[in-house]
Amino acid sequence: MDITALDLQMAREERAAPKPAAENAVSLTGLTTAVPKYVLRQEDVVTRVRSLFGGRRINIDRLLPAFDNAGILTRRSCVPIEWYLEPSDWKTRNQLFIDNALDLFEEATLRCLEQAGLPLDAVDAIVAVSTTGIAVPSLDARLMDRLAFRRDVIRLPIFGLGCAGGVMGLSRAAALAKSRPGMRVLCLVAELCALTFRANDRSKSNVIATALFGDGVAAVLLESPADPALPGARAPETRQSMPPLQLTASGEYTWPASLDVMGWDVENDGLGVVFSRDIPSLVQDRLGAALDTFLADHGYTRADIDGYVCHPGGAKVIAALEEVFGLEEGNLSAARGVLRDFGNMSAVTVLFVLERMRAAGMKGRYIMTALGPGFSAGFQILEA
Numbered sequence: 001m002d003i004t005a006l007d008l009q010m011a012r013e014e015r016a017a018p019k020p021a022a023e024n025a026v027s028l029t030g031l032t033t034a035v036p037k038y039v040l041r042q043e044d045v046v047t048r049v050r051s052l053f054g055g056r057r058i059n060i061d062r063l064l065p066a067f068d069n070a071g072i073l074t075r076r077s078c079v080p081i082e083w084y085l086e087p088s089d090w091k092t093r094n095q096l097f098i099d100n101a102l103d104l105f106e107e108a109t110l111r112c113l114e115q116a117g118l119p120l121d122a123v124d125a126i127v128a129v130s131t132t133g134i135a136v137p138s139l140d141a142r143l144m145d146r147l148a149f150r151r152d153v154i155r156l157p158i159f160g161l162g163c164a165g166g167v168m169g170l171s172r173a174a175a176l177a178k179s180r181p182g183m184r185v186l187c188l189v190a191e192l193c194a195l196t197f198r199a200n201d202r203s204k205s206n207v208i209a210t211a212l213f214g215d216g217v218a219a220v221l222l223e224s225p226a227d228p229a230l231p232g233a234r235a236p237e238t239r240q241s242m243p244p245l246q247l248t249a250s251g252e253y254t255w256p257a258s259l260d261v262m263g264w265d266v267e268n269d270g271l272g273v274v275f276s277r278d279i280p281s282l283v284q285d286r287l288g289a290a291l292d293t294f295l296a297d298h299g300y301t302r303a304d305i306d307g308y309v310c311h312p313g314g315a316k317v318i319a320a321l322e323e324v325f326g327l328e329e330g331n332l333s334a335a336r337g338v339l340r341d342f343g344n345m346s347a348v349t350v351l352f353v354l355e356r357m358r359a360a361g362m363k364g365r366y367i368m369t370a371l372g373p374g375f376s377a378g379f380q381i382l383e384a
Contacts, residue, residue, distance in 0.1 A: 026174040026177045026224050026247045027224075028246075029115075029223050030116035030221035031115070031220050031221075031351065032111040032112040033108060034108040036077060036078040038076065039077075040074065040077050041073070041074055042067055042072050045067065049067075049207065066208050070211045070212055070315055071315035071336060071339050073340050073341065075194065079096060079194075085199060087198075087200055087269060088199075089268070090267070090268060090270050093133075093196075096195055098139070101135075101190040101217065104216075105139060105188050105190060105219070106147060108188070108218060109147065112221055121150050123153060123186045124184045125153060125154035125156065126149070126154070126155050126186045127156045129158045129187070129190075129347055131165060131264070132193055132195065132271065134159070138157035139188070139190065140157055154176070160373065161372050161376075161378075162263065162346060162372035163344075163347055164311075164371055164373070164376055165347030165372060166349065166350040167370040167379070170220060170247070174247045174380075177223060178224050181225060181226055181227035183224045184223050186220070186222075187222060189217060189220075190217040191348045193213035193215060193344065193345060193346050196270055198269050201272060203272075205272075205273050205274065205275060209273040212343055213345075214343030215345060217348060218355070242358065245382050245383065247381070248298075249294075249380075249381045250378075250379060250381070251294045252377060253294070255286060255374070255376070261375035262279070262371075262375055263373040279313065279316075280319070282375070283324060284324060287371070288324045290377050294379045308332065309353055310332055310335045310350065311335075311349050311369070312335035312338060313344055318332055318336055334353050334356045334357045334360070347370070354368065362382070367381060
């Protein structure tokens with residue numbers, strides 16, 4: 001074997017060999033989700049939408065196939081379906097967001113810490129992510145008035161990341177956890193997307209959003225490696241039933257001149273959805289190059305990736321992701337299952353997918369990814 005062939009063989013073996021996680025990798029030691037009590041069946045939503053918009057200067061029959069094509073059977077809502085039939089102002093909607101997000105945060109937080117085997121006073125920082133409501137004081141501060149966290153907890157509210165917030169928010173929380181040995185960061189994500197439906201908005205975007213959006217929250221506990229010299233330091237593996245996931249490299253990419261692809265318009269009666277019909281084609285055309293650049297920056301190729309944890313924006317987006325990743329149709333089964341059962345919950349959705357995949361027994365190296373306003377892609381490598 002000549003030198004060139006030997007070098008190529010060594011390079012192949014190096015790419016194939018598992019790369020060790022970074023020594024300062026952050027561990028995910030708890031992950032729970034929560035949803036409100038009202039169940040919206042897609043067939044019932046179609047009936048209400050036809051009644052509400054029929055004959056009101058919108059060809060509703062032309063848009064109704066979007067409900068069948070969305071790949072969704074049920075979603076959750078913090079208000080009953082009848083609530084959506086009447087106009088409601090921004091103040092009322094936002095108060096509903098605050099009240100329900102806090103109730104769900106409390107539920108998810110207590111179960112997350114129970115799963116991790118830790119009390120509330122073990123939390124050193126709270127990162128609260130959302131884009132479907134506004135709260136000042138922020139949701140993390142309000143939650144501290146409900147639960148017995150330490151009063152010196154670091155707070156980081158994050159607004160505006162949209163559907164990418166589950167990945168990017170988790171990455172920000174991991175960066176905060178790395179700032180100090182043994183740091184424990186609670187990352188909370190709340191999106192009550194269904195509240196953004198506006199009965200007087202006859203736009204196609206509003207109708208399509210009605211076919212997709214649901215409500216949910218997630219709580220994730222992240223821990224950096226503890227310094228054995230610190231009082232009370234304990235290894236995460238001794239406290240929990242599931243092996244921890246390791247969060248290593250993270251990154252993101254924002255495309256130029258793409259502000260109109262996805263976002264909100266602030267209207268007098270609430271948030272008006274903005275999204276381009278071109279999102280699936282944008283995924284097909286642009287995501288692959290951004291992913292490859294991210295992987296190369298951290299010494300990986302797609303051959304080093306064992307699986308994908310993806311935000312399922314919709315059925316067409318999932319199909320586009322499978323094409324970009326070179327997967328057979330239906331391979332992203334966890335993403336499809338979450339979309340079917342809960343709809344698009346914006347930033348929260350990818351954490352529902354991660355919860356489902358973690359429970360099924362993840363093994364290997366995964367890319368967690370989501371797309372959001374900007375237009376941006378977030379990437380997070382997970383080692384299981």
